[in-house]
Amino acid sequence: MILSNVRVKLICCLFISTHVLGSIGAAAQEDQQWATHKVNESPLRHEWVTIRNGDRELKAIIVYPEKRRDGPIVLIGHEVFGMTDSTINTAMQIAQMGYVTIAPDFLSGHVSIGDGSSSIKKRSHSDLSAELDDAAVDSDCNSWIHYANKMPQSNGKIAIVGLSWGGGAAFRYAAGPHVDPSLKAIFVFYDVGPPRHNTGNLS
Numbered sequence: 001m002i003l004s005n006v007r008v009k010l011i012c013c014l015f016i017s018t019h020v021l022g023s024i025g026a027a028a029q030e031d032q033q034w035a036t037h038k039v040n041e042s043p044l045r046h047e048w049v050t051i052r053n054g055d056r057e058l059k060a061i062i063v064y065p066e067k068r069r070d071g072p073i074v075l076i077g078h079e080v081f082g083m084t085d086s087t088i089n090t091a092m093q094i095a096q097m098g099y100v101t102i103a104p105d106f107l108s109g110h111v112s113i114g115d116g117s118s119s120i121k122k123r124s125h126s127d128l129s130a131e132l133d134d135a136a137v138d139s140d141c142n143s144w145i146h147y148a149n150k151m152p153q154s155n156g157k158i159a160i161v162g163l164s165w166g167g168g169a170a171f172r173y174a175a176g177p178h179v180d181p182s183l184k185a186i187f188v189f190y191d192v193g194p195p196r197h198n199t200g201n202l203s
Contacts, residue, residue: 035085056109073148076103077166
């Protein structure tokens, strides 16, 4: 599917067995060396950026493709483990396809985390992610979409790739009342679907 040709919102769900992923995902997250190596070896330019949403500071990593072209900006929703090198590696893989990617750290602005949630030590990332309020996540999504639409590489269209917790957050955002009209596609890589009472907004 070519994102630049998307004219209406498309909910594209790629459901992978949570049982299988649960057995291999946790172990893979404990050992991030494979992802760290890929991130360190990537030739793509990337940078951390900070924006404000009300009185909170939000952080994200932006990855740029090798050759500039105008097109959709792709947001990457991280897993329940928080911002990890595997999420950044996903952002880099999609950027290699020619898209600017933005991977927000959704825990930023809620806890003191330095440059990313990988610096959290006292509590598990999964506990912190699960406690995030849906309305706050939606608001942060809109803040990043607003930022993305102002980027010179943007053609005014947004796609979201959601991983694990980020997949559920993308589902809830797309089906909720605060969705930005520039969102044209979401790709959900496992997690629960939106609440039944919200599914009427899907098209």
